[in-house]
Amino acid sequence: MKKVVMGNHALSYGAMLARAQVIAAYPITPQTEVVGFLSELCADKLLDAKFIKVESEHSAMAASIGASAVGARTFTATSAQGLALMHEMLHWAVGARTPVVLGNINRAMGPPWTIWTDQNDSLSQRDTGLIQYYCESNQEVLDTVIQAFKVSENERVLLPAMIVLDAFVLSHTSEVVDMPDQELVDKYLPRRKATYRVDPKDPHSFGNLTGPDRYYELRYKIERSMREAEGLIKEADEEFDKLFGRKYGLIETHQIEDAETILVASATVAGTARTVVDELRAKGEKIGLVRVRVFRPFPFQEIRKAIENAHRVMVIDRNISFGHSGIFYQEVKAAMYNQPRRPPIFGYIAGLGGRDVTPETIAEIIEDAGKRDRSEEDIIWIGLKP
Amino acid sequence: MKLTIPEQELMQSGHLACQGCGATLAMRYALKALGQNTVLSIPACCWSVIDGPFPYSSLKVPIFHTAFETAASAASGMEAGLEMMGDKDTQVVAWAGDGGTFDIGIQALSGAAERNDNIMYICYDNEAYMNTGIQRSSATPRLSWTTTTPENHPKETPKKDMVGIMAAHRIPYVATCSVAYPEDMVKKVKKAKDTQGCKFIHVFAPCPTGWRSAPETCVKLARLAVQTKVFPLYEIFNGVDYKINVKPAKPKPVTEYVKLQGRFRHLTEADIKQIQRTVDWEWERLLKMAEGCEETEEKKGKKKKK
Numbered sequence: 001m002k003k004v005v006m007g008n009h010a011l012s013y014g015a016m017l018a019r020a021q022v023i024a025a026y027p028i029t030p031q032t033e034v035v036g037f038l039s040e041l042c043a044d045k046l047l048d049a050k051f052i053k054v055e056s057e058h059s060a061m062a063a064s065i066g067a068s069a070v071g072a073r074t075f076t077a078t079s080a081q082g083l084a085l086m087h088e089m090l091h092w093a094v095g096a097r098t099p100v101v102l103g104n105i106n107r108a109m110g111p112p113w114t115i116w117t118d119q120n121d122s123l124s125q126r127d128t129g130l131i132q133y134y135c136e137s138n139q140e141v142l143d144t145v146i147q148a149f150k151v152s153e154n155e156r157v158l159l160p161a162m163i164v165l166d167a168f169v170l171s172h173t174s175e176v177v178d179m180p181d182q183e184l185v186d187k188y189l190p191r192r193k194a195t196y197r198v199d200p201k202d203p204h205s206f207g208n209l210t211g212p213d214r215y216y217e218l219r220y221k222i223e224r225s226m227r228e229a230e231g232l233i234k235e236a237d238e239e240f241d242k243l244f245g246r247k248y249g250l251i252e253t254h255q256i257e258d259a260e261t262i263l264v265a266s267a268t269v270a271g272t273a274r275t276v277v278d279e280l281r282a283k284g285e286k287i288g289l290v291r292v293r294v295f296r297p298f299p300f301q302e303i304r305k306a307i308e309n310a311h312r313v314m315v316i317d318r319n320i321s322f323g324h325s326g327i328f329y330q331e332v333k334a335a336m337y338n339q340p341r342r343p344p345i346f347g348y349i350a351g352l353g354g355r356d357v358t359p360e361t362i363a364e365i366i367e368d369a370g371k372r373d374r375s376e377e378d379i380i381w382i383g384l385k386p
Numbered sequence: 387m388k389l390t391i392p393e394q395e396l397m398q399s400g401h402l403a404c405q406g407c408g409a410t411l412a413m414r415y416a417l418k419a420l421g422q423n424t425v426l427s428i429p430a431c432c433w434s435v436i437d438g439p440f441p442y443s444s445l446k447v448p449i450f451h452t453a454f455e456t457a458a459s460a461a462s463g464m465e466a467g468l469e470m471m472g473d474k475d476t477q478v479v480a481w482a483g484d485g486g487t488f489d490i491g492i493q494a495l496s497g498a499a500e501r502n503d504n505i506m507y508i509c510y511d512n513e514a515y516m517n518t519g520i521q522r523s524s525a526t527p528r529l530s531w532t533t534t535t536p537e538n539h540p541k542e543t544p545k546k547d548m549v550g551i552m553a554a555h556r557i558p559y560v561a562t563c564s565v566a567y568p569e570d571m572v573k574k575v576k577k578a579k580d581t582q583g584c585k586f587i588h589v590f591a592p593c594p595t596g597w598r599s600a601p602e603t604c605v606k607l608a609r610l611a612v613q614t615k616v617f618p619l620y621e622i623f624n625g626v627d628y629k630i631n632v633k634p635a636k637p638k639p640v641t642e643y644v645k646l647q648g649r650f651r652h653l654t655e656a657d658i659k660q661i662q663r664t665v666d667w668e669w670e671r672l673l674k675m676a677e678g679c680e681e682t683e684e685k686k687g688k689k690k691k692k
Contacts, residue, residue, distance in 0.1 A: 198450050204448055
């Protein structure tokens with residue numbers, strides 16, 4: 001069945017189809033429709049879940065962790081300041097190995113007050129240990145919620161996941177979405193069966209004081225699970241494809257086979273870049289696109305393979321690590337450093353705080369990089385007003 | 387004489403508390419009343435150490451250790467999760483110190499209370515941040531010494547009225563308890579367990595280490611706090627119906643209580659008189675609150691568990 005669905009409701013439908021059992025959330029623009037719609041779905045008994053209307057995002061994640069720790073499938077959603085307030089509990093969710101799925105609408109951080117999109121909120125949580133998916137379409141948002149529960153709840157992973165979508169550009173844009181059949185979703189994603197759970201019939205202490213003799217190995221295990229997740233995300237994606245006829249991969253490549261120039265982008269910017277690539281291809285230019293969908297675990301091998309033969313690679317970042325450079329740029333560059341074949345990589349900042357990234361912006365990036373043999377600057381700003 | 391305290395022990399030896407710790411007595415009595423079907427949400431506090439390091443635990447009920455300000459919100463999540471998993475019998479208990487309750491955790495606790503989530507919140511109050519080394523909290527009494535309120539500049543403001551704040555949420559059950567009155571405490575925790583909705587229990591738990599008092603005086607100090615009216619034992623049903631459980635026939639002067647504690651050793655006679663006046667005033671106020679409530683509170687407060 002096809003439906004016209006806004007990005008935020010795609011998250012809600014995803015949680016509904018995944019049969020989330022506990023939802024704990026606090027409102028923040030531009031996430032409000034996610035939780036508003038979920039409240040309606042719960043009230044209308046279309047979703048059998050307990051919705052805890054908490055008094056803050058910090059409590060939203062704490063309650064989600066509690067619910068997940070007893071074995072329930074748990075969903076929450078937030079944005080920007082709310083995600084930053086959750087920060088402590090994101091670490092907690094990872095350390096406690098609670099597979100909560102979190103929808104985050106990418107919104108720029110204040111001050112000054114802003115509600116428009118960029119990626120600094122989610123990328124500031126880079127080192128917490130959450131799996132991070134960056135989505136391009138509403139269909140992908142909905143499908144990724146279902147896939148994310150499957151991967152996160154796998155006991156070789158047991159890590160929370162963040163599903164990221166751009167504020168307004170995607171969250172408030174309506175698109176046609178193919179609604180997966182509930183029976184098929186149930187087959188793909190059965191009820192969660194948690195082996196390790198807080199249970200009075202089998203009492204254990206979770207998260208108690210751990211000295212230097214053991215903590216180190218516990219961190220190693222988180223990293224090992226992150227690496228396991230890389231394969232399991234691909235497996236879950238393949239299995240999803242068999243049942244629903246759609247797959248997304250860790251990265252998505254477009255026209256890269258013989259490409260001399262490759263753009264690397266994420267989220268909706270990648271969608272814009274794809275149209276520019278197609279236009280230039282029609283004119284005979286050897287250009288392609290890599291869209292990074294899964295940012296954590298970082299898909300080293302796939303990215304290396306995709307760009308190693310290019311003559312130049314331009315990474316577009318809708319984010320910035322102040323005093324360094326764009327974050328995707330840093331990571332792509334770092335992934336290539338020890339490799340035998342290393343194309344010149346250029347780092348472009350664009351679209352912070354919701355500034356439109358148009359086909360003209362992308363064309364400007366391609367033109368700028370075309371003039372350079374190698375990147376002499378760590379940051380190249382595009383569309384900066386004087 | 388028939389014992390009213392269950393014999394079952396859900397707390398074992400081998401815990402890491404200091405000598406004469408009131409918080410361990412509080413846990414032992416609470417678990418006797420709660421029984422096996424209990425899960426605890428414990429934030430940063432003395433009990434996150436007392437329980438023992440990984441892989442040990444001194445309790446026979448599960449503990450979920452959580453961040454400092456999240457005892458209530460993690461408990462709400464566990465309660466919702468258990469209910470969705472078909473478990474409607476387990477009592478989820480948030481177990482936090484005074485810092486985690488009066489200060490950093492008050493927002494999450496207020497949220498859970500306003501939602502009337504079906505959790506029990508037990509605050510064991512030792513009147514300062516004892517686990518981090520005796521820093522003042524908003525539960526520290528006026529004029530007390532702590533490492534952040536030195537003797538020549540002791541705490542200037544009174545202890546926060548946490549029970550009043552919880553009553554203002556109109557939750558079904560609020561009670562104060564003392565480790566010196568185990569029968570009273572067990573009765574109240576059982577009553578809370580039989581009450582649907584959010585319950586708040588405030589347990590007075592002396593800390594010899596932080597109070598600079600002799601370990602063997604723990605129970606004596608807790609009893610004196612009640613006998614001097616410094617820490618009255620009472621219940622509040624639905625936020626409005628008060629019942630005072632212990633009315634000392636001949637209240638002892640507060641000086642008997644403060645003289646046993648190093649944290650008050652800098653007090654002058656005038657200081658102690660002022661404390662006495664405040665204690666008397668608070669007691670009179672409590673009596674007024676309880677006027678006309680005694681007949682009806684049990685009926686109104688007690689509701690069948692779902």
